[in-house]
Amino acid sequence: MATALIDLDDLDLFVSGDPYAAWAWLREHAPVYWNATADGGYWALTTYADVSAVYRDPVAFSSKDGTVLGGSFRSATDTATGQMLICSDPPEHRLLRHHVHKAFDKRMMHAAAEHVRAYLTDALDRLTADGGGDFATEVAPTLPAGLLAAMFGIGRADALHLLHLTRTMIGFRDEEYVRDSGEALTLVGAQVEIFDFLTELLDRRRAEPGEDLVSILLAAETNGRGLTESQILYNALNVAVGGNETTPFTASAIVETLIGHPEEERRLHDDPSLVGTAVDEFFRWTSTNAYVRRTATKDVTLRGIRIPAGQTLTLWNASANRDESAFPHADRLDLGRAPNHHLAFGVANHRCVGMSAAWMEITLLVEELVRRRLRFTPSGKIERLASNFMLGIKHLPVEVAA
Template sequence: MTAPAIDLRNVDAFVEQRHHEMFAWLRANEPVFRDPGGFWALTRYDDISAAYLDHTTFSSAGGPMLGGSFSSGAVDTAANRMLVASDPPRHRMLRQLMHKVFGPGFVAKVAEQVTEVVNRAVDKALADGGCDFATDIAPELPAGALMAMVGISHAEAHELIDMTRRMIGFRDPNWVDTSEDERLRLAVIQSEIFEFFSDLLRARRRDPGEDMVSILATAEVNGRRLPDEDVLYNCMNVAVGGNETSSYSAVAGVLALIDNPDQHALLLDDPGLTDSAVNEVLRWATTNAYVLRVPTRDVEIGGKLIRAGEPVTLWNVSANRDERHFPDGDRFLVRRSPNRHITYGVGIHRCIGSVVAQVELPMLFRRLATSGVRFELAGDIVRLRSNFIQGITRLPVRMSA
């Protein structure tokens, strides 16, 4: 394969889904790659897993995505305040608090609420003969979860989802006005999310309940309550992470079934394959394309010397198709086993919300399989313009059972 022109900041490469060939070339020829944007990229499964596990060397405090602290020389304002942007020992303390939010009781509530709103959406789509799966059904997964976890209405959940969508899609002209200054645009959207949770926080401080905001509002670390900013950052972390992963994975999964009718037939014939199929959807979709780490010391990987402070990106989307771990990795196989994808990350930074996604996605795909729902594309697909989150924002389909 001829060496491609590689610039991992190039949004269009992700929109047009050309990046899998690019990552295959990198894994084979330059698995530790210095991008023209001034950061390093790890593309092999083993190197990425090792970096995830070595949280002493690879700090998360620079934030999870490119365009953060390293590009401006400033310290990320969420450093050691938001779970995803913290290192031990602070990370350990925050994670213990967040485990209360994702305990069995909450997960059971999420399952009940998600089942209700998703079944209603699927029933309507079947009655109508189809829908835009990306806007009419998939967002009901995070909507139901937010209703259960945050204690908000269905309308408020969708209001919040709209804000997080604009935050992740802050470079997408389908979501925002891209003529405005990029950093200002992102800051305004983030402030809207903070304001949403600030109102909830004030209400929960007056009258605490059993929801996520109340738990964080009354939580203590070393005998002290969390500052409001820490509560807000972690609420935003949960909202953004949960909203994007489950919804976009669901849409990618439906498109994979459309594109691979033989695999869809296997699932329809045997809905018992749902858990395996969902695992393959998660590998295939790899919604979170990469995460950012900043080394605290000089480190050598694959014969390349990476200096302390030089940003390193861990490309989950490449690891999940690494030929050394996933034979026929470019094929969607609902029976794939083993399937040790790293869509949720590895080690202490494995996504804490994965327990919720593992309730939401099987519920949806089991409903679709047991009802014998079949899909047919009914229009153009629109992909999210982002080099951080892989997503499909429009998927018009005809549906029949």
């Protein structure tokens, strides 16, 4: 494979190609790679060492332009910059993180686990009774729906509606979600609808505070100053998108992974004590959030290559997590792998604030699959999301046997 043939912006690579082969080539031959695009380009870092080093230097590598290439919250003038966790740098980031983190406390995770368990059990009961179905649409969404119902204090129907909107926002380049108005307006339209939803919720919580995320952000205060309305909305949006788009894709990818690795599946069913290490290995293996974006704040040199201030870098978690120099037999799924210092959630100051929620959801799913001894076989074509940001499965038709 020649460098010129690798285009990490080519969505076909993620829908029907093999991005893992492209990343393996880049790690070996061009670890600091300039990926040209029609409107410029970006640097792609693919080794574990480089990706973790850049994560750990938020001064030289800023988050102000957001985490998605050419997608949401993209421009330096975007109003989200400095107001939303994922698009902010220290010191603002530290303050916002302190407040948002409070919504992920033990009490909230306990309440969320109750919701997730109830929704998931229903969906698995139905799937089993029917002998199968589309795991990606019938089961996977119950995980974030349960979490958001608890975190936002809303009902199942509203949680599913919010899920649909955030999926449109992230999948705005995918034919299943793009609206007649075109990609750009699909993205903006979905964002506006999410903001309308959250603004209405904010008004309700102002009138009658509860114990949910919006009420927690409304009550947040530092040195006598609270968060502004736009900070509350942006961070509620950040949690909604972070929570909705990652765990369901991870759940479907886990089922696909189990189908492709029957020996590891048997090993897990035979030894349920492996659930803890299995969950971590699933996060490493599936790395749903393929990359995050940073902007160089000054001229820097990486592996002898000069990166001028202002240029964009992409840190490919999914590639770093298959780097042989960090993981022995990196291309082998090992549900007992320990230690497992994967980068699926990033690292350092922006490390996923929802990690405990993701852990809870995926652990409940894996425990339930093992408890019911569910085994899946494909019953149709797997369809992937047209995105290089989220490694997502849109449709996963399966037959299921207990």
